Amino acid sequence: MLTVLHETFPLHTFLMNGLIQGVKGFLSFLSAPLIGALSDAWGRKSFLLLTVFFTCVPIPLMRISPWWYFAMISVSGIFSVTFSVIFAYVADVTQEHERTTAYGLVSATFAASLVTSPAIGAYLSASYGDSVVVMVATLVAVVDICFILLAVPESLPEKIRPASWGSSISWEQADPFASLKKVRKDPTVLPICITVLLSYLPEAGQYSSFFLYLRQVIGFGSASIAAFIAVVGILSIIAQVSFVLHIASFKLI
Numbered sequence: 001m002l003t004v005l006h007e008t009f010p011l012h013t014f015l016m017n018g019l020i021q022g023v024k025g026f027l028s029f030l031s032a033p034l035i036g037a038l039s040d041a042w043g044r045k046s047f048l049l050l051t052v053f054f055t056c057v058p059i060p061l062m063r064i065s066p067w068w069y070f071a072m073i074s075v076s077g078i079f080s081v082t083f084s085v086i087f088a089y090v091a092d093v094t095q096e097h098e099r100t101t102a103y104g105l106v107s108a109t110f111a112a113s114l115v116t117s118p119a120i121g122a123y124l125s126a127s128y129g130d131s132v133v134v135m136v137a138t139l140v141a142v143v144d145i146c147f148i149l150l151a152v153p154e155s156l157p158e159k160i161r162p163a164s165w166g167s168s169i170s171w172e173q174a175d176p177f178a179s180l181k182k183v184r185k186d187p188t189v190l191p192i193c194i195t196v197l198l199s200y201l202p203e204a205g206q207y208s209s210f211f212l213y214l215r216q217v218i219g220f221g222s223a224s225i226a227a228f229i230a231v232v233g234i235l236s237i238i239a240q241v242s243f244v245l246h247i248a249s250f251k252l253i
Helices: 002-008 013-042 044-056 066-078 082-093 096-128 130-151 176-185 189-218 222-252
Strands: none
Touching: 002 013, 002 066, 013 044, 013 066, 013 082, 013 176, 013 189, 044 066, 044 082, 044 130, 082 096, 096 130, 096 222, 176 189, 189 222
16 A cells, blocks of 8 residues: 555655545544444444445555545545444443453454554565455455355344334434534543543554655565564554453452
8 A cells, every 4th residue: 555655646645645544534533423323223234344345445446546546545434434333233242341351352353453464465565466465455355244244143133223214313413523512511521532532643643654654764665564563563462452351350359
């Protein structure tokens, strides 16, 4: 992706990278409450399938048309809220005392993918070329979508779904700014949200630009970037697993 980004926008690489990620994030902010409300009414599986599909659909466009690839990445922000649906799914299938552990395991699994995927991609790119990397990533995405379609059961019980799909969905539920107003009035939730926002700001900046900076400015190669991501991923896994074990031991006590 970094190579295609630089080849497509050689004079404005960092600017276009920021615009693409910014548009995607803003669209995700606008659509997340609506998708959450709809998943409460229509079920988790269909929206898990929808969000994963739109997250993965830009991948083959990387080789077909770079312009369409980056355009689709931006627009896919409308549906690229996979983690919101995943956490809702976890809440459906776990008891309340199990959820913290389950959320930690989900985050640790995501961190584990950060360790393996860049290393595999760097190896395939060095050995067989970037086209093979895109092809393998596309195949993995197809397998992922098929797994959700065929093997993942619906987690939202039929009895708690509304009789009419649209009857329980109001504009207030779908309005992200209404949620912000509610948060502002809650003295407990507001500090938590501010803390999460401040912790995510540097993380979002790192995710969107740091690896591009390593490649274009410092001169890191694919292997070096993969190794760097692996180290970050391993530390994240250790942190997540330690947190899960701490919570589990606390509950036993």
